[in-house]
Amino acid sequence: MNKPLSDFPGGLKLRGHKKRSTQTPIRKTPLSDKLILPLQQHIGAAAMPVVSVGDKVLKGQRIARADGHVSVCLHAPSSGTVVAIDEQAIPHPSGLSAPCITIETDGEDQWIERHPVENFSEMSAHEIRQIIRDAGIVGLGGAGFPSFIKMNPGVHHTVETLLLNGAECEPYISCDDMLMRERADGILDGVEIMRHALRARNVILAIEDNKPLAISAMELALAARPHLTNTSIVVIPTRYPTGGEKQIIQVVTGKEVPSDGLPIDIGIVSHNMGTAYAVGRAINHGEPLISRIVTVTGTDVTHAGNFETLFGTPISELLEFAETKRQPDEPFILGGPMMGFNLSGDNLPVTKTANCILVGVEDAAPKTDPLPCIRCGDCASVCPASLLPQQLYWHSRAKEFDQTQDYNLFDCIECGCCDYVCPSKIPLVSYFRFAKTEIMNQEREREKSDLARERFESRQARMEREKREKEERQRQRKAALAASKAKKEKEAAAKAETAEAADKET
Amino acid sequence: MLTAIIALTLLALVMGLLLGFASVKFKVEGDPIVEQIDKLLPQTQCGQCSFAGCRPYAEAIAAGEVDINRCPPGGEATIQSLADLLDVEPKPLDEECGVEKPKTLAVIDEQRCIGCTLCIQACPVDAILGAAKHMHTVIADECTGCELCLEPCPVDCIDMVEVAQNPNTWRWPDPSHLQLERGGQA
Numbered sequence: 001m002n003k004p005l006s007d008f009p010g011g012l013k014l015r016g017h018k019k020r021s022t023q024t025p026i027r028k029t030p031l032s033d034k035l036i037l038p039l040q041q042h043i044g045a046a047a048m049p050v051v052s053v054g055d056k057v058l059k060g061q062r063i064a065r066a067d068g069h070v071s072v073c074l075h076a077p078s079s080g081t082v083v084a085i086d087e088q089a090i091p092h093p094s095g096l097s098a099p100c101i102t103i104e105t106d107g108e109d110q111w112i113e114r115h116p117v118e119n120f121s122e123m124s125a126h127e128i129r130q131i132i133r134d135a136g137i138v139g140l141g142g143a144g145f146p147s148f149i150k151m152n153p154g155v156h157h158t159v160e161t162l163l164l165n166g167a168e169c170e171p172y173i174s175c176d177d178m179l180m181r182e183r184a185d186g187i188l189d190g191v192e193i194m195r196h197a198l199r200a201r202n203v204i205l206a207i208e209d210n211k212p213l214a215i216s217a218m219e220l221a222l223a224a225r226p227h228l229t230n231t232s233i234v235v236i237p238t239r240y241p242t243g244g245e246k247q248i249i250q251v252v253t254g255k256e257v258p259s260d261g262l263p264i265d266i267g268i269v270s271h272n273m274g275t276a277y278a279v280g281r282a283i284n285h286g287e288p289l290i291s292r293i294v295t296v297t298g299t300d301v302t303h304a305g306n307f308e309t310l311f312g313t314p315i316s317e318l319l320e321f322a323e324t325k326r327q328p329d330e331p332f333i334l335g336g337p338m339m340g341f342n343l344s345g346d347n348l349p350v351t352k353t354a355n356c357i358l359v360g361v362e363d364a365a366p367k368t369d370p371l372p373c374i375r376c377g378d379c380a381s382v383c384p385a386s387l388l389p390q391q392l393y394w395h396s397r398a399k400e401f402d403q404t405q406d407y408n409l410f411d412c413i414e415c416g417c418c419d420y421v422c423p424s425k426i427p428l429v430s431y432f433r434f435a436k437t438e439i440m441n442q443e444r445e446r447e448k449s450d451l452a453r454e455r456f457e458s459r460q461a462r463m464e465r466e467k468r469e470k471e472e473r474q475r476q477r478k479a480a481l482a483a484s485k486a487k488k489e490k491e492a493a494a495k496a497e498t499a500e501a502a503d504k505e506t
Numbered sequence: 507m508l509t510a511i512i513a514l515t516l517l518a519l520v521m522g523l524l525l526g527f528a529s530v531k532f533k534v535e536g537d538p539i540v541e542q543i544d545k546l547l548p549q550t551q552c553g554q555c556s557f558a559g560c561r562p563y564a565e566a567i568a569a570g571e572v573d574i575n576r577c578p579p580g581g582e583a584t585i586q587s588l589a590d591l592l593d594v595e596p597k598p599l600d601e602e603c604g605v606e607k608p609k610t611l612a613v614i615d616e617q618r619c620i621g622c623t624l625c626i627q628a629c630p631v632d633a634i635l636g637a638a639k640h641m642h643t644v645i646a647d648e649c650t651g652c653e654l655c656l657e658p659c660p661v662d663c664i665d666m667v668e669v670a671q672n673p674n675t676w677r678w679p680d681p682s683h684l685q686l687e688r689g690g691q692a
Contacts (some may be wrong), residue, residue, distance in 0.1 A: 040674075092673045092675065092676075093676075093678070094671070094673055094676035096671060096676060097671050098673050099670060176608075357660075367537075397682055398587050399586070402590065415536050425679050426511075430678065430681040431681050431682075433678040434677070434678040434679065434680050434681060437676070437677035437678045438677060441675070441677055442583060444565060444675070445548070446545075448650070449547070449548050449549040450549075451648070452548075452549035452550070452551075452631050452648075452650045453544070453549040453560070455632055455633075456549060456551055456559070457632040457647065458632075459630065459631065459632050
């Protein structure tokens with residue numbers, strides 16, 4: 001066990017509220033009659049369906065393929081029939097719908113033929129990445145970035161450290177904690193494969209010190225694998241948001257990821273513990289990513305705990321299984337109390353990024369209207385990205401988006417620490433999210449107008465050319481006409497001459 | 507006295523030559539400010555600003571002949587960025603030119619289209635596909651919503667529909683607006 005090297009600026013000590021959901025082992029959510037699978041459960045392009053309505057599918061069968069580079073496949077979580085490919089409500093803060101494949105399950109849960117890899121150490125990094133991509137694996141920590149891309153450091157980088165993120169710093173959430181306690185061996189399977197593919201020199205498993213059972217389980221599993229050299233468990237202090245990628249790298253290695261850079265720029269690749277487990281299942285068992293562990297907790301949940309849930313299972317059924325005091329259509333939080341968002345609506349499916357469903361938060365602050373900013377600067381002192389939330393707030397509010405970028409708005413990880421400490425209860429993160437999406441929208445529009453300009457200019461050039469060509473043709477025709485006229489006249493004159501000559505002869 | 511005059515004259519000559527050389531060598535093609543203004547305009551070529559397109563309007567702004575608030579498709583955001591670029595005060599949109607509307611898209615009712623090609627000729631960005639006496643259709647990704655195709659259509663088969671939002675293009679609401687709606691202080 002190693003000690004962390006450094007620390008990150010700001011952050012908060014928050015009450016964990018994790019006991020509630022760690023009293024019982026991981027349970028399997030019962031199979032739902034209907035599974036709704038959004039085609040986009042990851043960052044990047046939505047997957048393309050490869051089945052049609054009425055098709056019979058088996059558990060683990062690919063139902064949509066990756067479309068483009070930043071995209072992953074999607075698989076049937078259970079056997080059954082595809083009953084619809086259409087727009088369905090998805091768990092998104094907008095409350096909008098998106099294309100989904102709906103499967104009616106047959107209850108048999110029959111697997112498609114699986115192809116486990118006998119010996120991954122004989123495989124090339126490329127082959128392993130391909131399997132990970134085909135298995136539909138994305139970062140299970142919450143962002144959902146396709147994992148195979150992070151497994152490809154490129155020829156210019158060598159991976160010094162593979163960092164496994166087991167911080168799980170946000171209150172209430174405990175899915176990684178339970179996974180480490182119960183399936184430490186499975187996680188290490190994945191870690192070995194990742195390390196082989198990345199050729200990482202050393203491996204660090206970082207876990208917060210509020211998870212002693214997870215730490216000891218991981219230590220035990222690690223001790224049983226003496227061949228896994230240069231691998232250590234680093235216990236990091238519990239402080240929010242130490243689980244953020246850039247924060248945990250700073251804590252564990254003492255290195256800071258550059259503002260517009262990636263961890264690989266400083267020789268580090270980090271993955272979530274759940275992702276490592278999924279990689280192990282995909283390679284060693286031939287199982288694609290079709291389920292995840294979801295924490296269901298909160299003051300209104302009777303049997304809080306962690307549930308291994310198939311993707312597409314309606315959240316309402318999961319809540320029913322865990323028994324809640326929630327009224328139908330009462331809002332709940334997807335994610336944690338700090339970074340999650342409110343959802344209402346019952347028929348929303350569990351997706352690859354759904355780590356926690358929170359119904360009822362203890363000591364939740366009453367919703368009050370914000371007071372004016374008093375420039376106390378508390379927000380800046382807790383910001384883990386060393387930003388100036390106050391300045392960002394003024395500029396976002398005034399819609400001076402250029403200035404927000406001067407203050408590095410896009411380095412904000414939306415952790416919510418500034419919101420938490422603001423004495424005026426200003427919803428700072430809401431302003432930052434607003435400004436970010438506005439800027440992205442402007443960028444999209446600029447791209448569109450650039451394209452429109454290009455098309456307009458080429459159209460004008462084309463019309464100009466057509467006009468010129470027409471004129472040229474007319475000119476040629478006129479010239480040809482004139483030439484033939486002259487020829488005719490000449491011929492007529494010659495004829496007349498010969499006629500004259502003939503006349504003279506006679 | 508004489509040396510000073512000679513020295514200064516020589517200096518002036520050398521500097522003059524240098525300047526002359528630089529003005530030829532580093533000559534800037536076109537008017538870069540027009541390019542910059544044109545880049546901020548939405549390129550709908552709709553003519554609502556009373557100019558024949560975005561570029562002529564950009565040229566007029568650069569020449570200081572017109573205000574920056576005559577572009578309804580660009581709306582408040584365009585006025586703001588033009589004001590930033592030219593370092594002038596932003597103004598509200600000139601209502602003479604039109605009002606800012608949500609983004610729209612032309613859609614041809616293909617049942618009613620007679621294939622006259624008039625809209626194809628009117629589209630400034632070649633976003634309508636079709637041939638004489640054959641059905642026409644709009645390439646949705648290329649349409650800028652300029653409405654220039656509406657007028658020439660003899661059978662009125664083109665409708666402007668609002669661009670639907672999807673989760674990827676969705677924007678978080680402005681929190682200060684939310685507060686005003688609730689009646690709180692902003």
